[in-house]
Amino acid sequence: MNDVLTVRGLSVTVRDTALVSDVDLTVGAGERVGLIGESGSGKSLTALSILGLLPEDVRAGGSVRLDGVDHELVGADERRMSRVRGRDIAMVFQEPMTALNPTMRIGDQLAEAMLIHKTLAKPAARTAAADLLDRVQLPAETLRAYPHQLSGGQRQRVVLALALANDPALLICDEPTTALDVTVQALVLDLIVRGVVDRSSALLFITHDLAVVATVCERVLVMYGGRVVEAGPVAEVFTRPRHRYTEGLLAASDLETTSRRLTTIPGNVPPAGRFPSGCVFRTRCAHATALCEETPPWTGSETAGFACHHPAGVGND
Amino acid sequence: MILRLIERTGVFLVSLAVSSILVFAFMAVLPGDPARVALGVNASDEAVAELRRQFGLDRPLPTQYFDWLGGLLHGDLGTSYVSKVAIGPQVFDRLQVTLWLVVAGMIIALVVAAPAGTVMAARHRKISGLALSAFSQAGVAVPAFLAGILLIVVFAVRLGWLPANGWTPPAQDPTMFLKQLILPALSLGLVQGAVLTRYVRSAVLDVLREDYLRTARAKGLRPFQALWRHGLRNAAVPVVTVLGLQLATLLIGAVVVERVFVIPGLGSLLLDGVSNRDLLLVQDVVMVLVLAVLLVNFLVDLLYVALDPRLRTA
Known part of the structure; x- marks a missing residue:
């Protein structure tokens, strides 16, 4: 199988502070991969560095390659990156209320996505825009609407239609339903999955919501402290977690727990760049020993493995 | 709406x-x-x-x-107490002169401020942006009449490129009209341009931070294209507000600059009226200036609605 996205040794730094370190990540063609972790774990920065849209003075290192693009994406100039963005990789952001230009009609914003990459000529782009809206279940009148006339859920569907306009090889969604009402979350998730399946696009789905990952993704990567700590098929990772952080995360979101008390992971996520050396989770981990001061090696294959000195599920606890 | x-x-x-x-x-x-x-x-x-x-x-x-x-x-401004001449035609003639001056000044201010402010915002962390900032800061501090005198000294007296003063109606001699318009329009426009640059800069900085600009770049627009197609109209809303206020300032500034450059505009007429104690004339000129300022504010309000669709339903 041809991998659409191959990330090797990705790091993100702001001045001298490392925010993301040594992230390896591959997404196969048409594969749906989840990226989970608490706020501040580096999920969004990973996504933004793939797209080359990091904020000023935040720098990415390492390697990001996309199938069918013959150059390295990390450090590529704007001219080359702008050809990749919106055509090969597209992104749906977290906040739909501010993601669209308030002074431009929806139809023009949609058509522009196709006109930029010259995938369609002007009259055809108009028709295609109506078709894109139809595929996210919005009426054709939406073409004439301005963003402020739509609800948050409707706007996010427009953003999704925008991202899928040029049938990208990879769609990145960064917490696309977090800002939405619970009632419209399911619809938007359904449209995302249907959108990528229809186009055989791959999906990199970022969220902190484990239930969402379970319904949307086939494979999952768990991030903590700017590192990938565990990876594997969703069913595998969620039923038999190996990394102690994954274990804690699952316990914290377990709704069928018999005890009445909410289980939490002790302590807080340290501020950016203040994670401990060695295993990034050791300051909050009940199983940590002196050994954890060394960075734990990756155990297993790249698509299914973990980085923990004292993994769960080996019968020693 | x-x-x-x-x-x-x-x-x-x-x-x-x-x-x-x-x-x-x-x-x-x-x-x-x-x-x-x-x-x-x-x-x-x-x-x-x-x-x-x-x-x-x-x-x-x-x-x-x-x-x-x-x-x-009815367009009848009465008869002067002093000169016994009808005021209406005088005010109308002088108004045309002042309008040329104000409009030319405004155009100069915009032509200076729009690109300079945008570059300052886009390069706000780089030396070139900071240098422009310092330059515009200095411009803000210079009053229009001083700018006028400096311009006369340099371009009229030293270099002799342009006439130091006077006024020729455009219909009579277009070349002379332009030559005589340049210096007074510059002294009005450059100072206002420096002020406007600061507002353009902050408006563009605000727009650069907007999510929709990131969306535009995620679509495949280069930074400048994204700013041009998606930022311009949004940044224009606060700039238009300042522009409206500045037009009022320009009218006042014209009163002084007309004196410096010996231009027979509304400002000179007003000052003449004051020194001759021609009360009705002064009253009429002030009223015309007030009307102009209110009219500009009214147009700015309409322009908002044209620029920002969110105001059309509100």
Whole structure:
């Protein structure tokens, strides 16, 4: 199988502070991969560095390659990156209320996505825009609407239609339903999955919501402290977690727990760049020993493995 | 949208009415009798009373006000107490001169501020952006008349490229008109341009931080394209506000600059009126200036609606 996205040794730094370190990540063609972790774990920065849209003075290192693009994406100039963005990789952001230009009609914003990459000529782009809206279940009148006339859920569907306009090889969604009402979350998730399946696009789905990952993704990567700590098929990772952080995360979101008390992971996520050396989770981990001061090696294959000195599920606890 | 239009028109008309009362009342309470001024201190009381009757100054104030207002509405600005000449045609002639000056100044300000402010915002962390910032900061501190004198010294006296003063109507000699327009328009425009640059800079900085600009780049637009297609109109809303206020400042600035460059505009007419104690003339000119300022604000309100669709439903 041809991998659409191959990330090797990705790091993100702001001045001298490392925010993301040594992230390896591959997404196969048409594969749906989840990226989970608490706020501040580096999920969004990973996504933004793939797209080359990091904020000023935040720098990415390492390697990001996309199938069918013959150059390295990390450090590529704007001219080359702008050809990749919106055509090969597209992104749906977290906040739909501010993601669209308030002074431009929806139809023009949609058509522009196709006109930029010259995938369609002007009259055809108009028709295609109506078709894109139809595929996210919005009426054709939406073409004439301005963003402020739509609800948050409707706007996010427009953003999704925008991202899928040029049938990208990879769609990145960064917490696309977090800002939405619970009632419209399911619809938007359904449209995302249907959108990528229809186009055989791959999906990199970022969220902190484990239930969402379970319904949307086939494979999952768990991030903590700017590192990938565990990876594997969703069913595998969620039923038999190996990394102690994954274990804690699952316990914290377990709704069928018999005890009445909410289980939490002790302590807080340290501020950016203040994670401990060695295993990034050791300051909050009940199983940590002196050994954890060394960075734990990756155990297993790249698509299914973990980085923990004292993994769960080996019968020693 | 219609509702908003009616509302803004209403506000415009009411402020116009209120300011006409204020202008009239202010002139009425000023000490000094126009008839006495016209005839001189040696004139007999009977002669002064006779002239007051001729001017209509012996009538009650409300009658005088409505008489004046009715005249204004018909385009009749009355007859000067001093020169006995109809004021309307004078004001109209002078207004054309001042409008040229103000419009040229505004264009210069915009042509300077729009690109400079945008570059300053886009490069706000780089040396070039900081240098432009410092330059515009210095520009803000220079009053228009000083800029005018400096320009005369350099371009008229030292280099001799342009005339130091004077005015030629464009229909009479277009080349001379332009030559004489450049320096006064520059002295008005450059200073306003420096002020406007600061506002353009902060408007563009705000827009650069907007999520929709990131969306535009995620679509595949390069940074400058994204700013041009998606940022410009959004940044224009706050800039238009300042532009409206600046037009008022420019009108006032023109009064001084017309003096420096010996230009027969509305400002010179106003100053002449004041020194001749030509009260009705002063009253009319002030009213025309007030009308211009209110009209600009009214147009700015309409421009908002054109720029920002969110205001059309509100």
